[in-house]
Amino acid sequence: MRRVLRPGGRLIASVQHPFVDYLIQDPRPNYLATTSCTDEGTFNGESFPMTFWRRPLHAMTDAFTTAGFRLAVIGEPQPDPAARELFPDDFDDCVNKLSFLCFVVEAPPSIAG
Secondary structure (H helix, E strand, O other): OOOOOOOOOEEEEEEEOOOHHHHHOOOOOOOOOOEEEEEEEEEOOEEEEEEEEEOOHHHHHHHHHHOOOEEEEEEOOOOOOOHHHHOOOOHHHHHOOOOEEEEEEEOOOOOOO
8 A cells, every 4th residue: 555655645544443352252362463353244134254353553553654654643433423313222332332443644755856
């Protein structure tokens, strides 16, 4: 991604919060390990496997900085209040639990020579 992003360009990425599985699974997975896990998803009545990668926060930030990005924002977004109308039974649960991290990273500006 760094190679194709323009100098000064931004990449916005959303990932599952690294604490989610650690907080809800029993037994707790090793937070510091990078591992994959597969869960079943359902869309339009059909189920399918979804593979996720668990990695600690430092592994994600290190990957961005090693690739030459500058970390501009690391955010923990909350659902839009308008979602309460669409998901009235689940909204409060979503607001009170960790879900995602959003990264905004920037490619360094080009150096005029």
